[in-house]
Amino acid sequence: MKITSLDPTLCLPLEDSGFGALRTEQGNLPLESLDVKASITGLIAGVEVAQGFRNPFDVSLEATYVFPLPDRAAVTGFRMEADDRVIEGVLKERGQARADYAQAVREGRRAALAEEDRPDVFTITVGNIVPGERVTVRLTLSQPLPYEDGAATFRFPLVVAPRYIPGAPLDGEQAGSGAYPDTDQVPDASRITPPVLLPGFPHPVRLSLSATVDAAGLELTELASSLHVVEQEGTTVSVRPGERLDRDFILRLGFAASTSLQVDEGGAFSLTVVPPAVPEGRVPRDVVLLLDRSGSMGGWKMVAARRAAARIVDTLTAADRFAVLAFDSVVESAFDGLREASDRNRFRAVEHLSRVDARGGTELLDPLRQAVSLLGEPGRERVVVLVTDGQVGNEDHILEQVGGALSAMRVHVVGIDRAVNAGFLGRLAGLGAGRCELVESEDRLDAAMEQIHRRIGAPLVTDLSLKGQGLEEVTHLGSIFPGVPLQVFGRCSGEGPLTVHGLAAGSPWEQSVAPVTVANPALPALWARARLRELEDRYAMGEHALEPRIVRLSLDHGVLCRFTAYVAIDNRVVAEGGPQHRVIQPVELPSGWEMPVAAAAPMMAAAMPMPKPASRSFAPAAYSAQEAELDLPDFLAGGAAQAGAPARGPVAPGAPAGPPPPPAARGRGFAKRAMRPAPAPTDHVQAQLAAELVRLREVTADRELYLADLASRLSALAAFLGGHAELEALARELERADRPGADVGALWQRAIDVLARLAGPEGTPERRPFWKRG
Structure with a gap:
């Protein structure tokens, strides 16, 4: 075959193109712009975030974007703007918000949904963006600024970094559309793992970020940005155009803080x-x-982590004992047990640290367990120091397993990354009344090491308590460390001063602070956010009865949390039949990260549009193509009906069992098997019926279509059982649900009654996890 040379002028390279670059005649991906405007007053920042979406396709679109926000920020407002219309979002219980959104999208109305998946990871979903249309969603939030050593820090994250997802994959319905499946340790992994763009993508999201600073009467001595190139005009700092969303924006403000007590008219302080x-x-x-x-x-x-760890070892004295554990998928110790911090042992530990290189996965739970077991002796101060980027997805599982033990120790965390998992690291440090120091660059390492050196020792004041008239629901006090002011939010009904009590160097210490009344609407929101975060951590550690209290607090104060969601719904129909195309927005690989081999497939998939569904179906796609080829009994009975069939594990608690394959996927020999004697009902069949019952109870719209769809699955199940009179009769009744004159309400209740009886105890399963409701 003859190879013809092309004219070079006909194949010029794309500007800024590289491996994995993608450009089409229809444009690139739906997220077009991100605009962040911050107004900083003293130690509080008010922020408005605007995300601009555009539909580059010729069919209606649903776009999903997984993005970060500051972990201590209180999200108090949400609205959608499209076609000269402004629709204000409403905060609702999460399952209800998702159900309302799904119904609106099915009816062809434009809608948007904002959800929190982690304290610093959120998801926006915008449905029914018509071809060529631009839709803007806006979030309003307030955040407190941490202050230490004469400077406050405004940190605004811009990318969700890839996270290590441990555990065994779960069967059945996935919680989201991310790059990795849900697992038993991270049951919402598919919600927090957006696909990652390959390096060289030519048209990044347009970023606009500015911060206007008001020192609130204090002398502002410095404004410094550590990771972005910025432009300054007066007291407004703006990111230079062309910067990418691949690292945190960090602005440090130098001024002297003072002891103060600010109280609003409602009593929040x-x-x-x-x-x-x-x-x-x-x-x-x-x-x-x-x-x-x-x-x-x-x-x-890795270089910064080794230096930080060595510096921490140098802070120890001969009266201390210590152990050094390096971990990835395994844990390696510099020596057995705790050793005296002699010169010889500290030298051996630093020598061991110098040989540590990066490898493997972030299995954080096992080293934390080992640390807890090593620190069992009473009478000495017990300290855990963790040096990490914190990029794990099983935060709640870790807190559930070791959170209680860590709360009895002092936990210091050193976070090293340009897109650090600050939310989780702050939660760990808060549990152990310790400090979380963040290092975002090599340039910042020396200054951070000095702070770590000062604070890794004992705090200045411990055993803190707060007293005053009418105090209620005060956030966790922790301890006071050198150079770090104590910051507390709460509510009070009295007008007098508040007094902080504690122990300083073993002696009683106290300080009274007189209140100053201010008109600051951010105060009650910041108190509610801090209180919600504490309650959510307790929920993650096993106190599941707190859910109603968390929901009530969130709704009463209009602050988003993991159990609630904002939903904005237009009342006009713009896309008959709902969205015909769905895309999850890929995100940048964080700056300074190397492309992980294991992530290559999900990242390549990020550059490809998701397939358009062939038709609208209410049956969840809970089985893979491989499972669709299995015979029906194998699918229902875990593969035990036929020798050599692939085995399936048991249905995970809280995850609905998958439906039987549709008739076209039943496989060969179905009619012959139907002639076998009817097997006795099994746990697998009851679990199947229980899962159908759960899904049926959650249907709020288009019930006639769902019931007709359910009829085909019940017929297949009855055939598998070799004939089941009650299931067959119910299936025949439900087949008529979408016909004119059918009493849909009566059929729906009839189906619930029959399935509840046949499912037995499984018919009243526990409520679904909050990230799967709706």
């Missing part, structure tokens, strides 16, 4: 207490240092 001038106490400590050596720590992060 913010208390700031600067560290007292008392000598630092030194008590013998048992310290376990955990160094993350997983693959995501490669490059400059």
Whole structure:
């Protein structure tokens, strides 16, 4: 075959193109722009985030975007703008919000949904964007600024970094559309793992970010941005055009904070207490240092982590004992057990740390368990120091397993990354009344090491308590460390001063602060957000009875949490039949990260549009193409009906069992098997009926279509059982549900009654996880 050379002028390279670049005549991906405007007043920032979506396709579109927000921010407003219309979002219980959104989208109305999946990971879904249309969704939030050593920090994350997802994949319905499946340790993994763009994507999202600073009467001495190139005009700092969404935006504001108590008219307050001038106490400590050596720590992060760990070892004295554990998928120790922090042992530990390289996965739970077991001796201060980027997805599982034990120790965390998982690391440090220090670059390492050196020792004031008239629901007090003011939110009905009590160097210490009334609407929102985060952590650690209380607090104060969601719904029909195309927005690979081999397939998939569904179907796609080829009994009975058939594990608790394959996928020999004697009902069949019952009870719209669809599945199940009179009769009744004159309400209730009886105890299963409701 002859190979013809092309004219070079006919195949010019795309501007900024690289491996994995994608450009089509229809345009690129739906997220077109991100606009962040922050107004900083003292130690509080008010922020408006605008996300601009455009439909580049010739059919109606549903776009999903997984993105970060500051973990301490209170989201208090949501609205959608499209076609010269503004639709204000309403905060509802999460399952109800999702059901309302799904119904609106099915009816062809434009709608948007905002959900929280982690304290710093959120999802926006916008449905029925018509071809060529632009839709803007806006979030309003308030966030407190951490303050230490004479500077406040405004940190705004811009990308959700890939996270390590441990555990066995779950069968059945997935919680989201992400790159990785849900697992038993991360049951919502598919919601927090957006696909990642391959390097070189030519047209990134247009980023506009500005912050206007009002020092609120304090002398502003410095404005410094550490990761982005910025432009400054007066006290407004803006990111230079062309920057990408691949790292956190960090702005440091130098000024001197002071002790203060701000109270709004409703009684919400913010208390700031600067560290007292008392000598630092030194008590013998048992310290376990955990160094993350997983693959995501490669490059400059591993160098910085080794230096940080070595500096921490140098802070120890001869009265201390310590252990050094480096972990990825396995845990390696510098030596057995706790050793005295002699010069020789500290030298051996630093020598061990110098040989640590990045590899493997971030299996964080096992090293935390080992640290807890090593720190069992009473009478000494027990300290855990974790050096990591925190990029794990099983945060709640970790808190459930070791959160209680860690709360009895002091936990310090050093987070190293340009897109650090600050939310989880802050939760760990907060449990153990310790400090979370974040290092975003090599340039910041020396300054951060100095802060770590000062704070890794004992705090200045411990055993804190707050007293005053009418105090209620005060956030966790923690301890006071050198250079770090105490910041507390709460509510009070009294008008007098508040007094902080504690122990400083073993002696009683207290300080009273007089209130100043302010008109700041952010105060009640920040208190509610801080209180919600504490309750959600307790829920993750096993206190599931807190859910109604969390929902009530969220709705009463209009602050988004994991159990609620904002939904904005237009009342006009713009796309008959609902969206015909669905896309989850891929995100940038974080700056400084190397392309992980294991992530290549999901990242390549990010550059490809998702397939358009062939038709609208209410049967959940809970089985793979491989499972569709199995014979029906194998699918229902876990593969036990036929020798050599692939085995399926049991249905995971809380996950609905998958439906039988449709008739076209039953496989050969179905009629012959139907002639066999009817097998006795099994747990698998009852689980199947229970799952159908759960889904049926959640249907709120188009019930006639769902019931007709259910009829075919019940017929197949009855045939598998070799004939089942009640199921067959119910299926025949439901087949008429979508015909004129059918009493849909009566048929729906009839189906519920029959399935509840046949499913037995499985007919009243526990409520579905909040991330799958609706």
